[in-house]
Amino acid sequence: MAAIPLPGAEHENYLNKEYGIRSWLLTTDHKRIALLYLLSITFFFFIGGFFALLIRLELLTPAGDLVQADTYNKLFTMHGQVMVFFFLIPAVPAVLGNFLIPIMIGAKDLAFPRINLLSWYIFIIGGCFMLYTILTGGADTGWTFYTPLSTSFLDTHVVAAAVAIFIAGFSSILTGLNFIVTVHRMRAPGMTWSRLPLFVWANYATSIIQVLGTPVLAITLALVALERLFHFGIFDPQKGGDPLLFQHLFWFYSHPAVYIMILPGMGVVSEIVACFSRKRVFGYKFMALAVIAIAVFGFLVWAHHMFVAGISLYAALVFSLLSYLVAVPSAIKVFNWTATMYKGSISYTTPMLYAFGFIGLFTMGGLTGLFLAALGLDVHVTDTYFVIAHFHYIMVGGMVMAYIGGLHFWWPKISGRMYPESWGRLAALTIFIGFNLTFFPQFILGYLGMPRRYWQYSPEYQVLNVLSTAGSTILAVGYVLPMVYFLWSMRYGKVADENPWGAAGLEWMTASPPPTFNFDETPEVTWEAYNYGEAKEVPVER
Amino acid sequence: MSAHVVPKKTYITVWGILMILTVVTALVSRIDLGHLSAIVALAIATGKALLVVLFFMGVKYINQKMTIVVIVAGIFWLAILMVLSMADYGTRLWS
Amino acid sequence: MSDSATVADHNPALQHHFADMEQQQQAATMGMWVFLITEIMFFGGMFLAYMVYRYMYYAAFVAGSQAMDFWYGTINTIVLICSSLTMALAVRASQVGQRKALVALLIVTMLFGCAFMGIKAIEYTGHWRDHQFPGASFHFEGPDPQHIEIFFSLYWAMTGFHALHMLIGIVVVGFITFYAWRGRYGPDYHNPVENVGLYWHFVDIVWIYLYPLLYLISHKHTG
Numbered sequence: 001m002a003a004i005p006l007p008g009a010e011h012e013n014y015l016n017k018e019y020g021i022r023s024w025l026l027t028t029d030h031k032r033i034a035l036l037y038l039l040s041i042t043f044f045f046f047i048g049g050f051f052a053l054l055i056r057l058e059l060l061t062p063a064g065d066l067v068q069a070d071t072y073n074k075l076f077t078m079h080g081q082v083m084v085f086f087f088l089i090p091a092v093p094a095v096l097g098n099f100l101i102p103i104m105i106g107a108k109d110l111a112f113p114r115i116n117l118l119s120w121y122i123f124i125i126g127g128c129f130m131l132y133t134i135l136t137g138g139a140d141t142g143w144t145f146y147t148p149l150s151t152s153f154l155d156t157h158v159v160a161a162a163v164a165i166f167i168a169g170f171s172s173i174l175t176g177l178n179f180i181v182t183v184h185r186m187r188a189p190g191m192t193w194s195r196l197p198l199f200v201w202a203n204y205a206t207s208i209i210q211v212l213g214t215p216v217l218a219i220t221l222a223l224v225a226l227e228r229l230f231h232f233g234i235f236d237p238q239k240g241g242d243p244l245l246f247q248h249l250f251w252f253y254s255h256p257a258v259y260i261m262i263l264p265g266m267g268v269v270s271e272i273v274a275c276f277s278r279k280r281v282f283g284y285k286f287m288a289l290a291v292i293a294i295a296v297f298g299f300l301v302w303a304h305h306m307f308v309a310g311i312s313l314y315a316a317l318v319f320s321l322l323s324y325l326v327a328v329p330s331a332i333k334v335f336n337w338t339a340t341m342y343k344g345s346i347s348y349t350t351p352m353l354y355a356f357g358f359i360g361l362f363t364m365g366g367l368t369g370l371f372l373a374a375l376g377l378d379v380h381v382t383d384t385y386f387v388i389a390h391f392h393y394i395m396v397g398g399m400v401m402a403y404i405g406g407l408h409f410w411w412p413k414i415s416g417r418m419y420p421e422s423w424g425r426l427a428a429l430t431i432f433i434g435f436n437l438t439f440f441p442q443f444i445l446g447y448l449g450m451p452r453r454y455w456q457y458s459p460e461y462q463v464l465n466v467l468s469t470a471g472s473t474i475l476a477v478g479y480v481l482p483m484v485y486f487l488w489s490m491r492y493g494k495v496a497d498e499n500p501w502g503a504a505g506l507e508w509m510t511a512s513p514p515p516t517f518n519f520d521e522t523p524e525v526t527w528e529a530y531n532y533g534e535a536k537e538v539p540v541e542r
Numbered sequence: 543m544s545a546h547v548v549p550k551k552t553y554i555t556v557w558g559i560l561m562i563l564t565v566v567t568a569l570v571s572r573i574d575l576g577h578l579s580a581i582v583a584l585a586i587a588t589g590k591a592l593l594v595v596l597f598f599m600g601v602k603y604i605n606q607k608m609t610i611v612v613i614v615a616g617i618f619w620l621a622i623l624m625v626l627s628m629a630d631y632g633t634r635l636w637s
Numbered sequence: 638m639s640d641s642a643t644v645a646d647h648n649p650a651l652q653h654h655f656a657d658m659e660q661q662q663q664a665a666t667m668g669m670w671v672f673l674i675t676e677i678m679f680f681g682g683m684f685l686a687y688m689v690y691r692y693m694y695y696a697a698f699v700a701g702s703q704a705m706d707f708w709y710g711t712i713n714t715i716v717l718i719c720s721s722l723t724m725a726l727a728v729r730a731s732q733v734g735q736r737k738a739l740v741a742l743l744i745v746t747m748l749f750g751c752a753f754m755g756i757k758a759i760e761y762t763g764h765w766r767d768h769q770f771p772g773a774s775f776h777f778e779g780p781d782p783q784h785i786e787i788f789f790s791l792y793w794a795m796t797g798f799h800a801l802h803m804l805i806g807i808v809v810v811g812f813i814t815f816y817a818w819r820g821r822y823g824p825d826y827h828n829p830v831e832n833v834g835l836y837w838h839f840v841d842i843v844w845i846y847l848y849p850l851l852y853l854i855s856h857k858h859t860g
Contacts, residue, residue: 108654111664177671184608185664186654212619215675219682223794231772232790233783234686240784245689248627249682299622303630315630517654547732557722564714564848568707571853583849591842598725598838600831606663609670616674620681624688631689 013416013513028113029516034099035414036120037090040127042483044086047134051079053476056438056469062462064455072455073140074156078133080143085165086127088395089257091403092264093210094123094175097203099414101179103507104197106188106525108517111181119174126168133160142453144254147235147246151227159228162221169214169221172260176210179203188506190525194288197505197529198281201288202267205295209256209263213299217253220246244309251302259298261395262362263291265402266333269355272409273337275503276352277344280530283336290329290336297326307378316375323373330366334359349501350424354405357432361397365390368443383453386446389439397435404431404482411486412500416513417493423485431478437471504531546603556597563590650826658825665828673839676802680843683795687850690791694784701788702854704769704777709760710852713753714844720749721841728834731827736820739830743814746837750807757800764789792851799847802840809833 014031017023024032055075058066067075098116102109110116133139139161141150150158183196183204224246226232233239235246274281281287303311303319337359346352368390371377381387405428411419441464446452450461457465499508510519567586575582596602601609648658655661691698727742768776771790776782813833816822822830 110654112668113652113654115668173675177668177675180671181664181668184667185660208615211671211675212615212678215679216623216682219679219798222798223683223686226790226794230770232794233771233787234690234790234794239786240694241787242689242693244630245627245686248630249685252623252627252682299619300626303626311630312633312636314633314636315626318629319626522656547729550726550729553722553725553729557718560718560721561715564711564718567849567853568711571849580854583853584846587846587849590845594721594838594842594845598721599835600728604666606666608667612667612670612674616677619674620677620684623678623681624685627685628688628692631692 011511012515013511014516015416015513017516026117028109028117030098030102030110030113030116031414031514031516033116033120034095037094037098037123040120040124041087041090041095044082044127044130045479048079048083048087049476049479051075051082053472055079056472058455059457059465060469062457062459062465067455069455070140073142073453074138076453077140077142077161078138081139081161081165082130082134083395084143084257084261085168086123086130088261088399089168089172089210090123090175091261091399092268092406093179093203093206093260094119094171096268096403096406096410097179097199097206097264098175100410100507101182101200101203102186103510103514103518104200104505105183105186105191106506106519106523107182107186108519108522110178111186112178115174116178119171119178122174123168123171126164126166126171129160129164129167133157133164136160144250145221145224145246146250147224147227147243148237151224151235152238159225162225166218166221166225169218172210173214176207176214179207180211183207188523188525191506192525194285195525195527195529196288197267198270198284198287198291199264199267202263202265202270202291205291206260206263208292208295209260209298213253213256213260216249217257220249220253244306244311247306247309248303251305252299255302255305256295256298258391258394259294261399263294265358265362265399265406266291268402268406268409269337269358271503271505272351272355272405273340274530274532275409275501276347276349276355277341278532279340279344280528280532281336282339282342283332284529286332287336290332293329294326297322297329301326301373304373304378307375308382320373320375324370327366327370330362334363334366348425350419350421350428351405351409353425353428353432354401354408357428357435358398358401358405361393361401361435365393365397368393381446383451384446385442385450385452388452389442389446392439392442397439401431401435404428404479407482407486409501410507411489412496413507413512413514415486415490415493416496417489418496418500419482419489419493420485423481427478427481427485430474430481434471434474434476434478438468438475439471441465441467441471504529546600548597548600548603552597556593560590560593648825650821662828665832669832669835673835676839680795680798683791683798684846687791687795690784690787691854694781694787697781697784698788699854700779700781701785701792702852704767704785705792705852706760706763707852709756710848713756714848716749716753716756717841717844720746720753721838723749724834724837728827728831731817731822731830732824734823736817736823739817739822740814743810743817747807747810747814750803750810754800754803754807757796757803764793795847796851799840799843802843806833806837806840810837 014029024036027033054067055072058064058072064072136157139154139156139158141154141158141161145158145162183200223232223234227235233241235241235243237243270281270287301319301323303315304323307316368386372381372387372390408419408424411417445461445464448461450457496512498510498512501508506523506525509523563586567583570582570586571579595613601613651658651661655664723742723746727739727746730739730742764770768774769789770793771786775786775789777785810833813829817830
């Protein structure tokens with residue numbers, strides 16, 4: 001069924017089939033496109049990270065001494081826009097999802113390979129607009145583009161930033177569209193819905209959000225651009241327009257967008273936890289339903305971002321109650337991962353360390369989210385560092401952890417080489433420590449009342465801010481480490497066989513790296529997902 | 543593989559009904575129905591849209607259940623956007 | 638299900654990663670429908686804005702609507718419905734393999750599309766000349782010009798994006814016409830024609846809603 005590489009001989013695979021820049025830029029192979037995305041988003045990750053470090057550096061002291069207030073506004077705006085739209089949203093879907101979904105369901109490629117390549121080019125065009133925005137002085141609207149600040153009062157490159165995100169949005173839509181059709185129409189014989197890996201389910205749920213939410217963001221940003229360029233009055237209070245309408249439209253996408261960022265991470269964690277606990281994921285059906293439920297409920301809660309903005313009290317009550325709904329499927333996920341590990345034979349490999357990190361940090365981020373969904377408490381902590389800490393626990397503690405964990409888990413498949421395990425564990429630990437040191441103090445800062453988006457603060461907050469800045473330095477080192485040893489391993493790493501983890505799943509039944517069409521013969525699936533029967537030790541160097 | 547071929551007559555009949563409904567909606571707008579007029583106009587528009595979807599776009603003849611799920615999902619999500627937003631606007635003046 | 642291994646069954650239009658033509662066709666159709674729901678949501682944002690402001694400023698919307706030209710709107714509705722008929726017949730022609738009829742019907746569809754755009758252009762020129770474009774030069778006689786400006790903002794945004802979709806539609810139909818003329822489509826392979834048809838009908842449906850919402854807000858009622 002699967003091609004077993006002859007020992008010592010290089011088999012033909014997607015990496016060595018063709019060489020040269022053309023074979024990459026004109027490829028329609030989902031695996032190569034995944035690598036193109038990997039390179040692009042890593043680039044943007046470091047740009048966004050650079051802005052983050054500048055922000056933390058400015059906040060080292062209470063006075064506004066490193067940068068001016070205007071510059072600071074640009075820093076957090078560019079940090080947010082780059083990280084959200086050019087790293088987090090494409091991260092797991094466009095890299096790991098692109099690489100793995102066709103292999104996991106036993107297909108030769110995504111349903112629309114050329115659209116897949118097109119989506120990368122669209123992403124790059126959007127990215128160029130973003131870079132143009134950054135290089136010509138940036139925008140300072142905050143990543144949220146709130147009107148009328150963004151439409152009537154600012155003199156920065158708001159339109160360029162909006163265009164960048166508008167364009168990148170279409171790349172996201174096309175990826176989602178491709179995944180939905182692929183999962184429906186391209187599954188191998190025997191790969192029923194109840195046999196799909198949870199990673200595929202999670203990406204499927206994500207795609208639903210991308211397809212239904214992103215267009216609303218697109219039209220909203222288009223209207224903002226029309227207001228700036230031609231003075232349309234749709235969100236302009238001077239003409240009787242309602243700025244809250246902008247917020248409704250914006251958050252209709254941007255709240256579910258949080259689930260675009262976290263759901264695929266949940267998929268990654270399900271795979272890792274099952275593999276390194278040597279057990280079938282506990283409550284598979286509930287896990288699958290939970291991701292779909294999160295995707296649907298995620299669309300019903302957006303106005304909890306607007307509690308203090310002046311929406312109707314009665315609507316706020318409804319949105320507050322609906323927000324609690326999301327906690328139910330999220331809790332199901334956390335409980336079921338824990339139950340999967342219970343009495344499993346757990347091995348503490350690098351990916352598993354990231355999965356542990358994800359579960360803990362996501363739980364903290366999720367629970368503090370409930371604070372914010374509570375109508376009364378939100379009034380106290382909204383627009384403080386409490387919010388910042390909360391969503392960084394979800395996005396960085398959750399999603400980035402899962403993304404890097406997933407990269408380690410599937411690196412042998414992607415590159416055909418093993419990464420150095422001890423360095424991997426060291427980096428995982430560094431990231432975990434750095435992350436908590438950066439963001440835990442921000443919960444306290446927020447609770448004490450330090451508002452977000454200011455370049456100065458009262459001196460009594462300095463100790464916690466110094467801790468946070470110190471943590472961010474450690475975090476930065478933690479992020480550079482994997483990049484270095486991944487590159488190193490591509491040449492010097494131990495050659496990986498087709499299933500170095502002894503993991504279940506179709507992707508482990510083809511060669512590492514896989515051949516261009518993934519399988520020499522279309523597989524026929526006769527087994528359930530996660531068929532970890534008898535527990536065997538994971539072959540890992542200690 | 544071969545698609546369901548619909549007789550030309552069906553298409554022309556549907557076109558005829560669409561034309562009649564256009565005239566009806568134009569005429570009705572000239573009669574004062576108060577707040578009913580918006581409902582009538584939207585009902586006629588929805589009827590026309592339904593005809594286009596079912597016949598011209600061939601949903602009536604498609605044997606893929608998935609297409610219908612996709613369409614219903616689209617309309618459902620549009621309803622979420624409209625209903626929950628209007629829940630705000632409709633109740634802002636309550637006190 | 639056909640076995641693509643036999644030479645007779647292997648259609649040159651079959652892409653390598655699909656098992657057979659049926660899978661390819663179903664994937665293409667589903668992809669198009671998923672794309673169309675993204676379009677529903679795209680226009681949905683503007684329809685929400687319309688609904689909110691019509692609820693808030695009903696009188697201004699009635700006044701704005703009365704400044705619309707009833708006949709341009711109605712004629713354009715009729716033009717689009719006719720274009721949908723010719724498009725539906727074009728798809729049918731491709732299904733039964735009538736190449737000449739297909740090409741002719743696609744061209745007629747494009748002509749209807751161009752007619753729509755032409756009428757829209759005349760209408761836009763009139764609104765522009767009468768200072769009914771939002772911004773500094775906006776001018777409207779009568780009470781509440783500010784809120785009427787919002788009506789016109791929505792009018793330009795909604796019909797503008799609709800017209801953009803029409804334009805894209807005409808160009809794509811142009812490409813499809815070229816390939817149809819070259820004889821690429823027949824009973825075994827006509828996804829592209831079907832998909833462009835679906836797109837065209839969708840754009841028609843958007844107009845079916847825009848027409849009563851913009852042109853026909855109760856002409857007598859001024860409450």
